[in-house]
Amino acid sequence: MRPADIIDEIDLGLIDILQKDSSTPAVKIAGMLKVTEGTVRNRVNRLRRLGIIRRFTVSVDPMALGQGAIAFVLLNAAPGRVTEVAKRLAALDAVAEVHETHTYGDLLLKVRAKSPSDLADIVASRIKAVPGVAGTQVITVLNAWKDVA
Helix, strand or coil: CHHHHHCCHHHHHHHHHHHHCCCCCCHHHHHHCCHHHHHHHHHHHHHHHHHCCCCCCCCCCCCCCCCCEEEEEEEEEEECCCCHHHHHHCCCCCCCEEECCCCCCEEEEEEEEEEHHHHHHHHHHHCCCCCEEEEEEECCCCCCCCCCC
């Protein structure tokens, strides 16, 4: 049985609340969901065991940290090297996301930087320097209307 087959509306409500603010106290979540605090704690533990909740984390504002430049990079990898390239790119701090695609390139990266010139340097000296990178196309973001960082 898949984990998705055994979650109910209470679990979905709990997940929704925690995704918005993972520091919400269990007693407050219990009131919002109209269940006991023990139910909330048990459900969280079960969802963690099932791998549905992987971790609790902090969401920061990249702009406040000086990471105001964003770009998406479509990247082509050398034949047979997509996995290797993806793993190396995922290890770079400036690379926020790595996705394998099968349309216009092999990988789609989300890159954050301090400035457009910093972004250019990251692409030229770090991303293109990864062995197996065959080509890149950079799409610079002008405005981000929704960004969950």
